[in-house]
Amino acid sequence: MTSTTPATNSATSPQSAEDTFDVRPSSHPRTAEERAEVLSDLGFGVAFTDHMARATWTSDAGWHDRRIEAYAPLQLDPAAAVLHYAQEIFEGLKAYAHADGSVWAFRPEANARRFARSARRLALPELPEEDFLASIRALVHTDVEWVPTSSGASMYLRPFMFASEAFLGVRPAKRVEYLVIASPVGPYFTRGFTPVSIWVSEEYHRAGPGGTGEAKCGGNYAASLLPQQEAYAHGCDQVCFLDSSTNTLLEELGGMNLFVVGADGVVSTPRLSGTILEGVTRSSILELLGEQGHEVRERDIPLAEVLDGVASGAVTEVFACGTAAVVTPVGRLASARFDVSVADGAAGAVTTAIHTALTDVQFGVQEDTHGWMQRLV
Ligand SMILES: *Cc1c(COP(=O)(O)O)cnc(C)c1O
Secondary structure (H helix, E strand, O other): OOOOOOOOOOOOOOOHHHOEEOOOOOOOOOHHHEEEEEEEEOOOOOOOEEEEEEEEEEEEOOOEEEEEEEEOOOOOOOEOOHHHOOOEEEEEEEEOOOOOOOOEEEHHHHHHHHHHHHHHHHOOOOOOHHHHHHHHHHHHHHHHHHHOOOOOEEEEEEEEEEOOEEEOOOOOOEEEEEEEEEEEEEEOOOOOOOOOOEEEOOOOOOOOOOOOOOOOHHHHHHHHEEEEEEEEOOOOOOOHHHHHHHHOEEEEEEOEEEEEEEEOEEEEEEOOOOOOOOOOHHHHHHHHHHOOOOOOEOOOEEEHHHHHHHHHHEEEEEEEEEEEEEEEEEEEEEOOOOOEEEOOOOOHHHHHHHHHHHHHOOOOOOOOOOOOOEOOO
16 A cells, blocks of 8 residues: 555544445335335344445455445355355444434444454454444434334344455455445334243354354354254244353353343353353443342353252343343243243343333433443434
8 A cells, every 4th residue: 555545534533424434325215105114014134224334345455435325135256255264244233213303323332342353353354443333324324214213113233244355265355345234123022021932052052262152253143053943943932052161051042142130139141251242232231230239240150050040949030132132031941951941931020120221221211321322313
């Protein structure tokens, strides 16, 4: 690069989103009627807005061509590295419409930082935090009419990055694409706040020491699908993984972190051992629980301790958490060796209170005393 090459804008944050991301409006946006029809029947991640954010990285030019363009299928060379060696990472966060018409994201800078950490682990170029935030602002601005306003609904944002260079050699790609797509989503639980059942996989693991468990990459999810199928086959909704070193400690679900509530009011979650994804929801809940007067512990949690606790009454609640579902009560734990219900199998008081506290901040019902919400529109 010569000194006349424009630098990436990593050091200049005050630029507006529109300055950084060139908005190229779709020539074929859907009509207001078509949009209303989609918004009247929301699933999860099945409908997408009219636009997507995009930027390209090459080893020569760095990040460039930041733009908002029409949502459309990608053109990809069959030799694109991602299709062969899975050099890919992603993020997930939500934008919420508040009663006054403003639109807010929940802790997007935490997702931006995690995206950079994941990029490092997958030998992908780090996207500057400002670009991550600008891409989200610009996309939500452009497709603001797609942000649902119905109760419990939100706009799910999916930033992702992958190796697009066409080559079959094994090395980090010299060409990478970054995109953000947006999906209006309904409340995760169409049946209300219903407890899920969990299959504890004692045969498969999701991550190992030194592996990619703490990076948010597609490969981790690919590895979790077979055990997830096993969970379904045993009549369970989700799979929980144990640590691969001892096969005795609870880690997390395929895409959600786990909490255990004791009868003594102490709430525990597996410590970040390097094989667990550090959820934004998880860290927010740790803070909120502390403020609600709970003692919180990040520690090793043996499965045997939880099974004993469920039997004796020392464990009163188990719940899972993540952006998509926010907080999910766990009513049943099963494996080839056991099948137990947690307390009476219904959502517990701590789980319900933490779900309410979190969603009230996200939907602007309660004051955001932590500075977690960032205004997008
Ligand atoms: C994304 C994810 C989570 C939840 O993270 P949030 O930031 O709370 O959405 C938990 N575990 C895994 C494996 C994940 O990929």
